[in-house]
Amino acid sequence: MLTVLMLLNSKAGLATALLTPVILFMFFVPAPVFLLSHRPTWAWPSLIFVTLLSLLFQLLGADHVA
Incomplete structure (x- = not known):
């Protein structure tokens, strides 16, 4: 939500603002889930x-990236 806002x-477009969190979510969520399923300390x-x-x-x- 914060990223989109x-x-x-x-002044990013609506499509860019909505797609950016989805793309970041695809990359950053699987790795922690994989690690937590193997339960390293x-x-x-x-x-x-x-x-x-x-x-x-x-x-x-965030204001300087886009």
């Missing part, structure tokens, strides 16, 4: 770190 705010800290880092990048740089 920021892309629309930066480092998966949860890694997943939390990547989520927080993505949130930080989203908040700091």
Whole structure:
């Protein structure tokens, strides 16, 4: 939701704003699901770190990307 709103705010087209989260979701969701199904001990800290880092990048740089 935040991605779509920021892309629309930066004058991206509606199709681009709606397709970007779908494409990112396709790449970033399967890897954590695969890792968590194998239950390594480092998966949860890694997943939390990547989520927080993505949130930080989203908040700091989303206006400058598009």
